[in-house]
Amino acid sequence: MGLHMNWLAVECGDKDAVLTSLGLQETGWVNDELRAQLACATLPNGWTVIVSSDYRLELESLLPAASAKGRAIGCEVSEIVMYSGVRAYQDGEFAWAVTHDPDKERYGVAVNGEPPSQLSDILAKVGELAAAEPDEPVDWWFDAPVELARSVCGYEAGAVQNAEWSTVAFAADVRSAPRRERTLRGAIRAEIMPLLGSLGWEPRVGKAEWPNAFYSASRVHDGHLQFVNLVGKDDGEDVYLFPSFGAWPGEANEGDPLIAGEVRAAHAAIWKRLTKPWRRLTGKRGLDERLDQVVGDAQRAIVDMNDFLTLGRTSPNLRIDLGSAQVWIDALLAKDDAPGG
Amino acid sequence: MLAARGGEEGFTGALREAGAQVGAASRGALDTLTFGHRDTLAAGLETLADPSSLSTWRTQYQNHRRQEAAQDQYDITHYEPARTVGQVAGVVVPMILTGGESALASAPRLAGAAARTGREFGAALAAGGGVGAGVQHVSDLVRGRQPSWQSDLAGAAGGAADVAALAARLGPGRAGGINGAVAATMEDLLNGRPVSLERVSQGALAGQVIGGAAGELGRRWSNALGRRAKGQLGEMLGAVRSAVNGMPREAVPKTSVSIKGTGKSWRPDGRWGGQFFEDKFGYGADLSRNQRLARRIDPGTFNLYHFLPDDIAALLGVPGAATGQQAAPRRRGQ
Numbered sequence: 300m301g302l303h304m305n306w307l308a309v310e311c312g313d314k315d316a317v318l319t320s321l322g323l324q325e326t327g328w329v330n331d332e333l334r335a336q337l338a339c340a341t342l343p344n345g346w347t348v349i350v351s352s353d354y355r356l357e358l359e360s361l362l363p364a365a366s367a368k369g370r371a372i373g374c375e376v377s378e379i380v381m382y383s384g385v386r387a388y389q390d391g392e393f394a395w396a397v398t399h400d401p402d403k404e405r406y407g408v409a410v411n412g413e414p415p416s417q418l419s420d421i422l423a424k425v426g427e428l429a430a431a432e433p434d435e436p437v438d439w440w441f442d443a444p445v446e447l448a449r450s451v452c453g454y455e456a457g458a459v460q461n462a463e464w465s466t467v468a469f470a471a472d473v474r475s476a477p478r479r480e481r482t483l484r485g486a487i488r489a490e491i492m493p494l495l496g497s498l499g500w501e502p503r504v505g506k507a508e509w510p511n512a513f514y515s516a517s518r519v520h521d522g523h524l525q526f527v528n529l530v531g532k533d534d535g536e537d538v539y540l541f542p543s544f545g546a547w548p549g550e551a552n553e554g555d556p557l558i559a560g561e562v563r564a565a566h567a568a569i570w571k572r573l574t575k576p577w578r579r580l581t582g583k584r585g586l587d588e589r590l591d592q593v594v595g596d597a598q599r600a601i602v603d604m605n606d607f608l609t610l611g612r613t614s615p616n617l618r619i620d621l622g623s624a625q626v627w628i629d630a631l632l633a634k635d636d637a638p639g640g
Numbered sequence: 641m642l643a644a645r646g647g648e649e650g651f652t653g654a655l656r657e658a659g660a661q662v663g664a665a666s667r668g669a670l671d672t673l674t675f676g677h678r679d680t681l682a683a684g685l686e687t688l689a690d691p692s693s694l695s696t697w698r699t700q701y702q703n704h705r706r707q708e709a710a711q712d713q714y715d716i717t718h719y720e721p722a723r724t725v726g727q728v729a730g731v732v733v734p735m736i737l738t739g740g741e742s743a744l745a746s747a748p749r750l751a752g753a754a755a756r757t758g759r760e761f762g763a764a765l766a767a768g769g770g771v772g773a774g775v776q777h778v779s780d781l782v783r784g785r786q787p788s789w790q791s792d793l794a795g796a797a798g799g800a801a802d803v804a805a806l807a808a809r810l811g812p813g814r815a816g817g818i819n820g821a822v823a824a825t826m827e828d829l830l831n832g833r834p835v836s837l838e839r840v841s842q843g844a845l846a847g848q849v850i851g852g853a854a855g856e857l858g859r860r861w862s863n864a865l866g867r868r869a870k871g872q873l874g875e876m877l878g879a880v881r882s883a884v885n886g887m888p889r890e891a892v893p894k895t896s897v898s899i900k901g902t903g904k905s906w907r908p909d910g911r912w913g914g915q916f917f918e919d920k921f922g923y924g925a926d927l928s929r930n931q932r933l934a935r936r937i938d939p940g941t942f943n944l945y946h947f948l949p950d951d952i953a954a955l956l957g958v959p960g961a962a963t964g965q966q967a968a969p970r971r972r973g974q
Contacts, residue, residue, distance in 0.1 A: 301909045301918060301931075303871040333907070354868040378918075379871040379909070381925045401924025402863075428929075436751050438926035457896055457907065555898060621898050 301378035304333070306350040307361055308452040310369035314339060314465075317347045317368055321361055324473060325465040327534035328484045331511040332464045333457050334532055340462040346452040348459075349467065362388045374448040376456065381438045385448040387414075397447055399440045408443050421446050461505045463513045466534035481587060483533030483540060486594045487514050491529065491540075494598055498605050500527060508552050519550050521634045523557065525608055527601070530561065531593075538589050540597040544604045546627070557630060558622035562600035562614065664719035667712065668726025669733075672841045679708035727841040750920060750927065752935065753946035756807070763884045764803045768958050772799020772823065775962035790830035798823025798965060802851070802958045812858075812957025816851020819958070820844040820965035847961040854960020855953035862952035863923075873952075874921030878909055878945045887912040887943075899934045906930040920946040 309317050318324060318339060325339070332338035332350040341347045349356065358373035365371040366388035374385045384398035395412030403409070406429070408422070421443050429439040449455045492502040492514070500516035507515040507528070514529040523546040531540035545559035603614040611628040671678040683705035687697055715723045776795025780787040801822040805815035824843030828835045862873065879889050889910030896905040897916060906928075908916035918931055925946065927935065935942040 301907050303868075303875070354871065375867065377867050377871045378907075378928055378931070379874040379920055379925065380867055380922045381920070381928070382867045401926065402922055405924050405926075435932060436926050437929055437932045439929070441926075441928055555900060555903065559898070620895075621900075 302333075302456055303354055303377045303379050304350065304352050304456060305354050305356045305358060305373065305375040306348060306454065306456070307356060307358060307365055307371060307373040308346045308348045308448075308454055309365045309371045310346055310452070312341050312345040312347065313368070314341045314347050317349075317365065318467060320364055320368055321349070322470050323349070323467045324470050326468050326473060327466045327482070327532070329464050329466050329532040329534065330513055330528070330530050331457065332459075334530075335464070335466045335534065337467045337469075338464045339467045340459070340464045342453055342459060342462055344453045346454065348452070348454045350456070358386070362386065363391045366391055372448055372451055374445065376445055378441075381441050383441050383444040385444040385451075387412075387451070397444045399438075399444055401438060401441075405438075406440060408440055414447065415451060417450050418443075418447050421450070458510050460510050461507065461513065463505060464511075466532065468534075479535070479586070481590060483531055483538060483590060483593070486590065487529060487531075487540070490594055491597060491601070492516075494601055495527060498601070520609065521631065522550060523547060523630070524550050524552060527604070529597075531597075533590070535586070538586065538593050540593050542597055542601050542604055544608065545621070546608060548630075556621055558619065558627045560617060560619040560621070562604045563616045563618055661719055661722040664715040664722040665726030665729070667715055668723035669730035670726075671712065671838075672727045672730030672845055676838070676842060679705055679712055682708045724837050727838055730841060730845065749946040749948065750925070750944060753920075753944045757885055759886065760881065760884050761803075761807060764807070765800050768799035768803035769796035770799070771959050772796045772802070772819070772962045775799075775959060775966060776823070779963075779966040791827055794823050794826035794830055795962060795965075797826045798847070799958055799962055802847075802961055806954045806957070811852075812855025812953050812960070813848050813852025815954075816855070816957055816961030816964065817844040817848030819851060819961040820847025823847075823962070823965050843965045846964040846967055848964075850964025850967065851957045851961025854963075855957030858956035859949040859953035863949040870921050874919045874947055875909055877921070877947050877951070878917055878919030881945050882910060882912060882917055882943070887915055887917075889917065897934070899930065899937050902933055902937065904930050904933060906934045908934075915941050915943060917943045917945060920944065921948075923948060 311317050323337070323339070329335040329338055332340065332348075333352045335350075336353055336355065337349065337351050339347065339349045354375070354377070356373070358375070362371050362373045367390070370387065370389055372385055372387045374383075376383050381401050382399065384396065384400075386396035386398075387394040393412065395410075395414040397408050397410050397414050397418060399408045410418070425439045425443050429437075445455070453459075488504075492504075495502050495516040499520070500518050502516045503514075505513050507513070507517070507526070509515075509526070509528070511530075512526075512528040514531075516527045518525055525546040526544065528543045528545075529540060530543050532538065541561045541563060543559070543561040545556040547553065548557045600616065603617065606612040607614070607617060607624070607627070611624075611631045613624050617624070667678060670681075674681050683701055686704045687701040690700065773792040773796035776791050777787045780791055798819040802815045802819035805818045806812065810818070820843035821840050824840045825835050828839070862870070865873065882889055889912055896907045897911075898905050909919045910917040916934070918927075920926075927944075931942075935944070
């Protein structure tokens with residue numbers, strides 16, 4: 300989906316304290332905050348961010364409470380109606396707000412209170428861009444509140460590196476469930492990372508150079524920097540794990556990847572799909588069963604993906620998002636044909 | 641002298657005749673505008689205007705109403721063409737003047753937004769016909785009448801005509817008027833009756849008023865929605881539109897898409913194969929910078945669906961007009 304979300308950030312590195320103060324609790328893990336209804340992470344700069352990818356945070360009530368833990372800002376972004384807004388609270392009191400609502404003011408932002416001084420630079424830059432291309436159907440001012448929010452707390456939707464996102468839910472909405480002995484996070488460390496290592500990859504946890512890649516692996520092979528990113532979610536109800544992959548033209552992370560894609564698990568048997576709702580209701584046993592299936596599928600996908608990246612061998616579940624299989628096969632053949640290849 | 645007197649009487653007679661024609665036309669127009677209740681309204685006003693009649697208002701009212709009904713019958717017998725002209729004017733003039741259009745400021749869709757396809761028009765025609773037939777069928781059941789294929793088909797024709805009129809940018813009010821007129825005409829034709837201009841006029845007016853009102857309500861409601869709801873509405877309409885065009889959106893998690901050669905990315909609202917969809921809703925919605933970039937780099941895969949509150953007006957105008965047409969009275973044996 301295009302961005303249609305809201306989020307809040309608190310200048311407090313104690314994630315548990317922030318969640319408790321807002322009546323939230325962790326339910327699991329997700330690699331990308333925009334793939335969960337509610338996700339939370341503490342950024343390396345010490346701000347704790349709570350993101351709702353479907354606009355469900357009630358910022359009016361949450362921000363005053365959150366600001367008891369430190370400076371708090373809330374941001375709303377909708378690329379469908381092109382509304383964006385950021386507001387700040389301090390010690391439970393409203394401090395400032397900057398909003399862009401094209402239905403009210405198409406070319407500009409509304410300012411309340413005294414926003415940070417960097418706003419004037421941001422607006423000047425936006426004004427220059429708009430003046431340079433006056434006939435383009437682009438909402439230049441849409442970015443101003445978002446950019447201001449990023450300059451304050453460091454968060455930009457879908458662009459954070461090396462943050463471990465937890466799925467969270469309001470405590471009142473969390474169903475009591477038996478304590479789980481096995482989670483996707485644990486399975487990744489115990490079963491997926493060792494497999495990647497055995498195939499010649501260098502597994503990494505929280506050290507990738509691209510966003511939303513907390514569990515990843517990379518290597519240089521045949522002169523290409525290649526990466527694997529584990530795209531997954533385990534919030535106690537929904538469990539999936541897709542290894543995505545890519546390769547750059549050279550040995551460094553520079554420019555666009557030459558190829559990128561993922562390997563999806565084959566569709567489950569029809570009887571499994573038909574009985575999925577029932578099996579989801581069966582609690583821990585159903586979840587463990589699905590986790591086994593997900594981890595097994597991911598292991599097979601990693602082998603398929605490795606075969607493609609080293610031998611150019613395609614599989615039916617291979618899905619290329621950037622470039623094409625032929626582009627990669629040609630690149631491999633070019634290496635083979637090169638002197639000494 | 642006699643000749644002069646005869647000429648004077650001839651002139652006076654012609655003047656009187658013209659006045660009678662105008663009167664019949666006016667009463668015809670009023671009858672349409674009041675959905676066939678001009679006699680009731682006129683009798684009520686005449687009774688109220690006579691302060692001496694308070695003690696016997698019921699008798700006075702009934703007398704006035706009988707007189708007005710007799711006047712209508714006289715017009716039908718002696719001045720039918722003039723009355724018909726008035727009835728038609730009672731529908732057409734308000735349609736021209738207002739058309740049930742919105743007072744809200746309107747804006748064009750974004751440049752490059754996907755135009756309506758033949759599949760979309762076909763699906764809309766079918767949906768309009770279905771709504772028209774459904775409303776007719778339910779209305780017959782509610783009124784205790786036996787539903788018939790003739791009536792259902794007449795309702796379907798009205799609904800389809802409404803959609804066609806909307807596609808011609810006539811607005812929900814005018815399109816609703818066409819809905820009512822077509823449905824009433826078709827019902828008479830399919831039932832082997834002569835087409836009643838009175839009923840057609842009243843159906844058209846009812847369709848225009850109720851269809852226009854429903855459309856306006858939809859326009860204002862959708863324009864006043866909160867940002868979250870507007871976004872959800874835009875996404876829902878976009879998903880329906882791409883499905884109608886044979887490109888059902890894949891049920892995959894949100895993912896960003898790299899924009900080749902720029903180092904930037906964007907998050908489409910949906911994808912189908914190699915096609916990407918971006919939905920917009922509202923009069924003020926433009927593209928973001930990265931969306932503009934994505935469209936510029938690969939325009940063949942970038943599908944922009946821009947919806948306006950006017951689309952919601954059109955969506956609600958069709959069932960509104962169909963319902964309004966049912967509300968038009970069936971009088972004088974029809």
